[in-house]
Every structure is written in structure tokens, then in C-alpha cells.
Amino acid sequence: MNKISRRFKIIDILLIILMVLPILSCIVIKVVTTPLKEGIVISGASIFFTIKMPFQDLPITESQINSLAVIISILCLCLYLTHGIRDGVWLKRHHFAEIIVEMSKKMVSNNMGDYFISFAPFIVAIIGLSAFSSLVTLFGLYPPTSDLNIVAGWAILVFVLITYFKMKCGPIEYAKSFANPVLMAPLNVISEVATPISMAFRHYGNVLSGSVISVLVASALGGLSKMVFGFLPGFLGDIPFLQVGIPAILSVYFDIFSGCLQAYIFAMLTMMYVSGGFPYELYMQRKKCDV
């Protein structure tokens, strides 16, 4: 049994601080920069500042900052979970890390086949980033996944992967795969381009619609409670009693369940598209011939 040294504890505490600090600083930035507004407003991510660029200015938005904070937090979480694992599995959190790794490998080998087993870290990174980005709403922050630009970036990354694995047998085979019945070639090209668009819109639309519906329901409940409890004297009439608690039930579905489900679906679609587009048997045949 290893003993927890003092240095180990200090690094642990440092990692936990680094895990919490980005999120906290995002909350502070949000509180400082958001102007006071009357009522409930539906708006996109606020722009902090823009960097001058030769062709078009580059705006630095809330969603970029939040997604960077989530990335740093997840990195420190992973370092925390695997801290000291080189000396063997001897802490509770090491078992947790092992469970994550084993589950990811099992999922990838079930859905993509054993050839793609090296994809497991990438898939888990997508799930973790997407899920934590959606769950960041629980701290009152703007979720990066409800910004189309962030999700479109991930979808383009996946599209590049799909194209790379389709090109593995050379560009001629890639072009052939479109003209399966020759007449269908234009439609096949359109459906190929539609893959990243639909992936991005699916994720972004689900998260955004959840937050829009939550805001609409909250504002409607505010108006209703003003109507019902408006007769109460003094400041009691101004308190929106109906707004307490009822929007939280919606939040359980829209923020927690929907966010995690979309992360799972994005990862599943990535796995299916990448492994489905790869001509495995042809590639293996050619590899054998080359050897």
C-alpha cells in the first residue's frame, strides 16, 4: 500500500484548483461584462473584443472563452483522475479512470470494429467536451454548444476524418464510391456535404431550442404570477412565485438529459460515419497484395 506523501497532496489540491478556476473566472467575466437588463432577453454569445485581421475581423466571443475553460477543466480532471496511477491502481479515482477507459474501448470496438480501436481517446474526448460544454449551463454560463460556430468546427473535424478514411484506397476509389449508380452522383455529393451540416445543426439546434424554450416558459410564468398574485399588497405582489421551481423541472430535461444525449449521439454518429465510409475489405486486400 502506497502512502500519500505531502507532495502528492499538494499537487492534488493544485489540480482541483485548476479544475475549478477556469469555470469560476468565466462566471466572474460574465458577471462583470453583462449589463443590467430589464426582463428576459434571448441573445447570442456576447462579443468581448475583436482582433484586427487582414480580411475579416476576428471576434472573441463568450462561447470561445467558455469552451477553452471547459477544455482546461477537463484536462485537469483527467490529470486528477490518473494522478499517481503509474505506481499501480491504489486509489478510488484510479478505478474510475479505468472504468472510463475500458468502457470507451468496448464502445469503440463494438461500433467501429477492432481496426479503429485507436479512436477510443478521440471519441471519449468528443463525448466529454460536448457533455461538459452543455452542462456548463448549470453554472449560469452561456453553453458553447448553443453557438453554431463551435459545433460546426467539431463537425468539420469529423468530416475531414471521414474523407481521410474514404481516401485510404486512393482518390479513384473515392470518386467511384459516389457514382454507385452513375445517375445518383450529384445526390451523393450533396448528401456527403450535408453530413457535417446536419451533425452541426442537430447538436446546436437541440441545445439552443432547450434554452429558448426554458426562457420563454420562465417569462410566461413571470407574467402569469403577476396576474394571479398581483392583488397582494406591497412588494409581495412583485415576487414571481410561479417562477420558483417550475423552470427547474424543464432544466432537468433540456440541460442535463438533452445535453448528455446529444453528446452521445454526436459521438455515435462520428463512429458510424468514419467506420461506415472506410472500405475495410478492399483496403485489407490491397495491403495483403502489397506485402
Place this chain on the structure above:
Amino acid sequence: MLEIAVGIILGCCALGAGTAMIAGIGPGIGEGNAVAKACEAIGRQPESKGDVTSTMLMGCAIAETTGLYALVVAILLLFVAPGIFIDILISTIG
């Protein structure tokens, strides 16, 4: 005159957003069918519950796509389009 023009733009954007969301009927029916079939399958083979549920969620998510396209169009019409159209109107009037 300008007020009427702006009013027409805002009203038509709202009408368009509402009309676009008619597309929500399709995914509703489709997902309902998918869940009904999944319930039947679980009733027939309770041991395959995990596989059926994950496949069903997957299919539901894909069936939802058309509805989400409509939602994105509606959101663009509600929050983005009026500003652009009013800018165009003002720039043409001068």
C-alpha cells in the same frame, strides 16, 4: 410609411417562423412510431432492452433532424432576419 413597412417586415418574419415550424409534425409522428415499435420489441424480448433503447435514441435523434432544420430557420427568421431586412429597407430608402 416607414412604420408600416417595418411592421410588415416584422409580421411576415413572425408568420414565416410559425409556418416553418409546421415541419415539427413530421419528426413527432416518426419518433412516436419509433418509440412504439421499441416498446413492442422490449415487450417481446425484455433481455434486449439496452440495445433496443440505444438504437431507438439514435434513430430518434436522426429523425429529429428535419424538425431541427425547421427550428433553425424559424430562429433565424425571428432573431436575425428582421434586422437584416430593416437595414436593407433603410439603405434603399436612403
